[in-house]
Amino acid sequence: MKAGVRTYVKVALALGAALGICIAAVAAEPGIAKDKIVIGAFLPLQSGLAAGASQLRDGADAYFKHVNDTGGIHGRKIEWVVENDSYDPQQTMAVAKKLVDRDGVFAIVSTLGTATNLAVLPYLAQRGVPLINPAGGHERLNAPTDKNVFGMLPVAKKTGIDMAEYAVGTLDAKRVAIFYQNDPWGKDPRDGQIDALAKRGLKPVAEASYMPSDIDVSAQVVALQKAQPDVVLMNVIAKHGAMFLKEAQRLGWKPKFIASNVMGDPVVLDLAGSAMEGVIVNLITAVETMDTPAIKKANEILAKYHPETKPGYFTYLGMAGAMAFVEGAKRAGKDLTRPKLIAALESLGRFETGVVPPVNWSTANHGGPTTHGYAVWKEGKLAPLKGW
Known part of the structure; x- marks a missing residue:
């Protein structure tokens, strides 16, 4: 083989190898590695909602740690990256872009704030990032038309x-x-x-x-x-x-x-x-004193991983989003992609976490529950008046 031909072949092989690497990089699913799934959230941890945001964070985090300690999702551990947005929609946009573009999260799970969630909906939809349990009351969050959004609260x-x-x-x-x-x-x-x-x-x-x-x-x-x-x-x-x-x-x-x-x-x-x-x-969430297996289990998980945090509205709400993500990711299979996760969540039908009212997700409905209950504060405890 002539030197010029050999050089051409080497260059072609090198270009082919480089192209293969580029194609593999493009094809790789954001946030998915052999041993972990990276997901994210934005929470108003420095705001008037800070106390509730911290509770919500602890509830979701406890459930993710429980899943990791019991085998993960098809052998992968969950890594949940949480950023503060100070309940400021402009800051939320910056945080969301960091999570998606720099941290490369696979999905956003269990966020808090109506105005802040609404601010990033177009961006997350454009990027195809699943948004599960955006805690806020607006119908775009809990009766969503965006295919990537799954609400878990009633419309406000x-x-x-x-x-x-x-x-x-x-x-x-x-x-x-x-x-x-x-x-x-x-x-x-x-x-x-x-x-x-x-x-x-x-x-x-x-x-x-x-x-x-x-x-x-x-x-x-x-x-x-x-x-x-x-x-x-x-x-x-x-x-x-x-x-x-x-x-x-x-x-x-x-x-x-x-x-x-x-x-x-x-x-x-x-x-x-x-x-x-x-x-x-x-x-619209469970009460700590409800005597059900689901509540007992949720309280045990929270006590194990965040013993300093009391179970209640925010912890159960955070857990609910974590439960939905985990169930969807398990159903989607080992070859996890965003479209497969969305399809799996749509296949859940009536999905009961036991800590919030059941949702009924499908290809036509990504909305939250439609039922409400009532309770009254008595001597430092919530006493149920009317169930879901």
Whole structure:
């Protein structure tokens, strides 16, 4: 063989080898290695939602560690990368891009925040990244049309409707006031409450709102107290809900309070103390004292891996997303890809975690549950009033 031909062949072989490496690199599924699956989450760990975000993180993390210690998923361990977004949509976008573009996560699992989740939906859809359990109330999160999104909470507007109907239908309220967070998370249930009251020929006797950055809500308490409502509907996060209830207690004001589901987490007792006594909570996760095998198992897992964390709304919500991801990844098989994960999740049908109401996922439905329960705080414990 002539030298020129030999050189040509060597160059061709080298180019072919390089091309093969490039093709393999392109074909490799993001976040999937021989021994691990890298997934991510963004949580408001430095914000007014920090306490709940930490609880949610611990719940999901405990379940992932439990799975890793019992064999993983087809021999792969789960590596869950969690980033703080400070409940700031702009920061969430930066964090999401880091997780996807730099860390190369396979999926995003168990996030927290309506506005923050909404901010990154187009980006995650464009990149084809599965988003499982984006904890927030908007219908784009819990009745999603994006094929990559799987919700595990009821739509917030429907939750608001249910709360108003419980106030009027069960508690026989004639005068209803509304206290809400002035962003999509609080406005969506508020809109549902307005609609539900209107269907019964009622209007709120008063409304008051707050911003997540507010450090005092005493003026809102006084404004609602003047309207003399029978029931106050509270679409609030734990921090501001606790401030509101403590101020009401200080003033000796005692209407019936029906609060959003986040007020069912034990963290509110640390924030509000005895002001939680008698507060009714809309229930969309399990209660620690429920005597079921699923709750007992969840509590055991949490106690093993995060003994400092109390079981409750946020821990169960974090676990629910982790459970859904694990079940979907197992069903998708050893040759795991994003399309296979999505198809596997769609094949679940009625999926029961035992810690949140069942979902019914399919190719036509990626939405969350449609049922609600209620519980009341009594002597530091949640006592169920109405099941899912």
